[in-house]
Amino acid sequence: xxxxxISAERVSVITGATSGIGRIAAAGLARRGxxxxxxxxxxxxxxxxxxxxxxxxxxxGLSFIAADLSSMAEVRRLADRLRADHPRIDLLxxxxxxxxxxxxxxxxxxELTFALNHLAYFLLSDLxxxxxxxxxxxxxxxxxxTAHRGANLxxxxxxxxxxxxxxxxYQRSKxxxxxxxxxxxxxxxxxxxxxxCLHPGFVATRFGDxxxxxxxxxxxxxxxxxxxxxxxxxQRLLFLATTPTLEPGGYYAKNALTNPSAAARSEASAxxxxxxxxxxxxxxxxxxxx
Ligand SMILES: NC(=O)c1ccc[n+]([C@@H]2O[C@H](COP(=O)([O-])OP(=O)(O)OC[C@H]3O[C@@H](n4cnc5c(N)ncnc54)[C@H](OP(=O)(O)O)[C@@H]3O)[C@@H](O)[C@H]2O)c1
Numbered sequence: 001x002x003x004x005x006i007s008a009e010r011v012s013v014i015t016g017a018t019s020g021i022g023r024i025a026a027a028g029l030a031r032r033g034x035x036x037x038x039x040x041x042x043x044x045x046x047x048x049x050x051x052x053x054x055x056x057x058x059x060x061g062l063s064f065i066a067a068d069l070s071s072m073a074e075v076r077r078l079a080d081r082l083r084a085d086h087p088r089i090d091l092l093x094x095x096x097x098x099x100x101x102x103x104x105x106x107x108x109x110x111e112l113t114f115a116l117n118h119l120a121y122f123l124l125s126d127l128x129x130x131x132x133x134x135x136x137x138x139x140x141x142x143x144x145x146t147a148h149r150g151a152n153l154x155x156x157x158x159x160x161x162x163x164x165x166x167x168x169x170y171q172r173s174k175x176x177x178x179x180x181x182x183x184x185x186x187x188x189x190x191x192x193x194x195x196x197c198l199h200p201g202f203v204a205t206r207f208g209d210x211x212x213x214x215x216x217x218x219x220x221x222x223x224x225x226x227x228x229x230x231x232x233x234x235q236r237l238l239f240l241a242t243t244p245t246l247e248p249g250g251y252y253a254k255n256a257l258t259n260p261s262a263a264a265r266s267e268a269s270a271x272x273x274x275x276x277x278x279x280x281x282x283x284x285x286x287x288x289x290x
Contacts, residue, residue, distance in 0.1 A: 011089050011135075012241070013082060015039040015069060015124070016096030018049040020205030021143070024234020025093065025241060030057035032242065037086075038064045039078065039096065069096050069120035070112050076284040079127035089131035091241055094121035095143040097173070101166035101211040110280070111159035113166070117173035122180055122277045123284060125195075132193050140184065141240045142197040144177035146253065149261045151175045153269055158276065166211070176273060178251050178264040183274045185249030198240050198252040202226060203233030 012029045016022035018040030029036045030053055038053070040046040043066040050064040067078040082089065097117045104112045110119065125132075125140050132138030151171035154160075160169050181197040188195065204227040208219045239255045240246065251260040263269065278285075 010034045010091055011037070011086050011131075012091040012093070013037045013039065013086075013089055013128070014091075014093040014095060015120075016143075018042065018045045018064075020207060020230055021200050021203060021233040021237050022093070022095040023049060023053070024231055025095070025237040026062075027053055027057055028234070028238035029091070029241060030054075030059040030062055033059065033061075034091070035061040036063075037082065038062065039067055039069070040064065041066065041068045041096070069124070070106050070110075070116040072108055072110070072115070072119060072123055072281060072284040075120050075123045076127065079124055082128060083131060086131055088134040089128055089138065090135040091139045091141070092125060092128055092132060093141045093143070093237065093241055094124060094177075095141075095237065096120070097143065097207075099166050099170040099208050099211065101213070101215050103160065103164035103166075103169075111161075111169070113169040113173050114159050114176075117170070118176040118180065119277060119281060121177060123281045125184060126281070126285060129188070129193075132188075133191055136192055138193040139241070139246070140181075140193060140195040141237070142177050142181050142195070143237060144181070144197040144199060144251065144260075145170075145174040146199040146202075147171045148175035148178055148264055151261075152263050153179075153273065155269075155272060155276070158273075166215070175261070175264055178260050179266070179270040179273050180277070181251070182249040182265075182267075183270040186270075189248040194246050194248055196240055196246045196248070196250045196252060198236060199258075200233035200236045201228045201254070203228050203230050205230045205233070 012034040014026050017026040017038035046064040054062050067074045100112050185195040204223040247257050250257045
């Protein structure tokens with residue numbers, strides 16, 4: 001187990017902080033006195049969240065940056081700005097994620113689920129390594145899901161060009177989150193950066209609603225019948241962000257270290273995914289100063 005001293009002036013960056021569990025965790029971090037940088041895609045929702053969270057928590061040290069994290073160019077632009085403004089970052093929460101019922105590619109030619117849910121976690125963490133190292137007790141928390149169970153990565157078709165299903169692509173992306181967490185921890189635990197991931201629970205947020213149609217109707221019914229509150233999921237995320245001790249590379253559910261699926265424990269898959277992710281993000285990692 002590694003431990004991180006908790007300071008009242010931590011600099012915390014949280015993606016997907018404008019809705020759902022990210023917004024609740026951001027509020028908790030703000031109440032602790034962190035300087036919280038909220039990241040979201042929609043500028044209007046971002047500014048509204050910033051105003052509400054500032055009023056709710058009384059913390060004047062909050063800020064918002066808009067970035068569409070399905071674009072690696074935007075991840076790079078965001079990281080450049082964060083590095084310029086914050087030589088030290090104590091906490092990075094990779095939380096922004098979505099399910100796309102229909103297969104779509106970004107302008108960069110990347111399948112959106114893989115780009116937003118996995119490559120953005122990978123690239124943003126990589127680009128912020130230096131400020132996280134400067135913390136001396138940096139922490140990276142990745143929001144995964146129990147949806148990874150039953151999934152396997154198809155290394156010949158990571159971006160699901162064949163037989164796309166939104167749910168399967170989502171499952172694979174959440175498996176990728178757990179593999180990435182373990183590979184990252186192996187590389188950087190020794191430099192003082194603690195990394196872990198979690199399943200926040202099946203919780204009633206806006207998740208999946210943008211898809212519309214039958215899928216959103218069925219998901220809406222499932223949320224009404226079975227989901228826990230967004231508050232519960234957000235508190236679990238806050239727990240991982242703030243608990244003094246975390247198992248490096250660990251997967252948590254209900255605030256307890258839990259075994260993920262066998263596919264998520266494969267060292268070979270974690271390393272293979274790491275190398276492919278390095279190659280795919282290469283154009284946006286070049287000429288990084290500092
Ligand atoms: N809800 C669940 O039951 C559940 C279960 C397991 C895991 N999770 C995971 O929890 C995480 C958060 O989901 P949630 O349930 O809180 O969903 P949510 O209410 O839909 O919130 C998603 C957040 O991500 C942001 N986001 C979405 N697409 C983005 C993009 N392209 N670029 C930047 N930000 C983007 C959204 O910002 P905008 O509003 O600006 O678009 C919003 O702040 C996801 O990783 C999800 O996979 C959720």
